Amino acid sequence: MIRIKDIAQRAGVSATTVSNVIHGNTRKVSQATIDKINRIIEETNYVPSMGARLLAGNGSRIIGVIVGTEERFREEKLQDPFTGSILGKIETELSRRGYYMMFHMSSGMEENCQLASAWNVEGLLTIGISAEDNLEIRRLSRAPVVSIDVYYGKRAIPNVGLDDFSGGYEMAKYLLKKGHRRILFLTPWDVGVDKARWEGVQKALREYGVERIEECRQLMPCAHEERMELHRRNLEKYRRYTALFFSSDYYAAEGIQFLHDEGIRVPEELSVVGFDNNSYATLIRPALTTVAQDVREKGWQAVDMLMKLIENGGEEGVKTQTKLPIRIVERESVRQL
């Protein structure tokens, strides 16, 4: 491993000068020395020791990316196209800006803080972590934290989210305009994005004078088998609706296949819509009408916000709450009544 000292020796100068050249403090270094040092750096493929940089008080250039998950879904979490997709974008952006990405799937809070402080990360990006845990992370971390898709109460940390409310609202309105009145919103969660989506749905239903709105939502289990079990039990109930609005495309695709297996034709007998517009939406038949979000943009925004917080050394003057827009993508899974 080649060190600054080695370069200095070769160039016949001191380590300080080499360090200065590397950091561009070249005001008082002769051009000849600069060139010589740069040449040697090139030739020797010098790579600075991050350990030493870190110890000397420089930034680690590490961004910790934490994906929260329940322990039992830990190994499946990354299979979901949303997580995969946003991670891909985040890594790309981080790399482009010269940062390293330390990746961790968290089940507990200690590990996260452990990671953050052991490596002196310059920033933290969280995905799928609850509001409370995010607040806790931020409390314990010196580095700025940006969360993705979190809904906060009074106290909030920088966050990049989606206009989930409008997503629910617009899609429900779309269905209502198509003549649907018996709409069932299916979701595994009563919090966060799914809650916001449901609130949007409710607003649209109210506007159209739909009654007994509380009957328009069905909570589902997270585990595949239990969910299918629920569907089987609920088949007769589903028949009483004209449209099923799943809170994500995967659930919608799964739902369409379930209905298909039960001999119920989509959209002729029952319309189905989803949320996300990921690969499942285009793969399934009928192709899924869904609420589209730009996941790559979300990843980009999150990294960008984090970088601004790092550069700025604080939150003043930085926009710390972003809500990306949604749009309805019409395909073939909804019938005009």
Added chain:
Amino acid sequence: MIRIKDIAQRAGVSATTVSNVIHGNTRKVSQATIDKINRIIEETNYVPSMGARLLAGNGSRIIGVIVGTEERFREEKLQDPFTGSILGKIETELSRRGYYMMFHMSSGMEENCQLASAWNVEGLLTIGISAEDNLEIRRLSRAPVVSIDVYYGKRAIPNVGLDDFSGGYEMAKYLLKKGHRRILFLTPWDVGVDKARWEGVQKALREYGVERIEECRQLMPCAHEERMELHRRNLEKYRRYTALFFSSDYYAAEGIQFLHDEGIRVPEELSVVGFDNNSYATLIRPALTTVAQDVREKGWQAVDMLMKLIENGGEEGVKTQTKLPIRIVERESVRQL
């Protein structure tokens, strides 16, 4: 940030003693001191500075995980369930063993070596990197390297793979037994796993006396749109076959939908099979008959092999070539002729 020195001060001992206790070199430390130090460590939430550890010549406890990808597919790469799934398993295993995972998607070789040497990673795991690049990485890296799903020529590095040949062979035989003779193997690649799968297919076809075997393979473009374009152009050709064997479930699912859109019924008019047994296989209708691989096992094996190489300090006595078994999963996408 709390340091060893601080703990030492509180405990009224020297930093060395604290360090010794931390590392379990407690043969010559009194129980009282041990307890006191441990208590203080607990209380203060001490987290060692990895920078300092690193500099002091200790391991970084970082494993670099490098996912290779063409630049243009960079942001989609993680969407594919295989990559997501194996990364999830790898992270879980690494975490469990107390390692940190530095994640990088690589387009060039320098970056990889950069990452490895800057952070003094203790090991490297590569996914989707070519044989040549893997050899290069291993040449340039002091740390052990384990690749996943790579086929090497003479010179090889530790690798965890799949019995792709048998996968192709068994599936082709399955189709042949079902009476199919006009089988088309569709794949984007003529190298690596896809080549091995194709060789397996060829063997089975030969055993059944199928002629003009070279006409039984169709190379496809990687980009979705170009691939669909190819399918459209080739529709009449496909009709002349009785079974389409796609080299991955995603392509198979996409193919089934394409055929569906063209009014060709699967499996009544044309049988379709895939490879991987991922979420697409169960989601699609007809449910896909496919070659199953245990991705989590693959991830586990890769981490395990790497750990053995690290602990062992070399390759002697470590099994460095693993081929996981495949098995055929029969669903509904193949018709008995």
Added chain:
DNA sequence: ATGAAAGCGCTAACAA
């Protein structure tokens, strides 16, 4: 325009 030296937190060899 360049260099010497101290210090970052930790480890390990050696001393006491």
Added chain:
DNA sequence: TTGTTAGCGCTTTCAT
């Protein structure tokens, strides 16, 4: 049983 000390590679302050 515990402590002293040198050193890991880099940065930065202060001299020269």
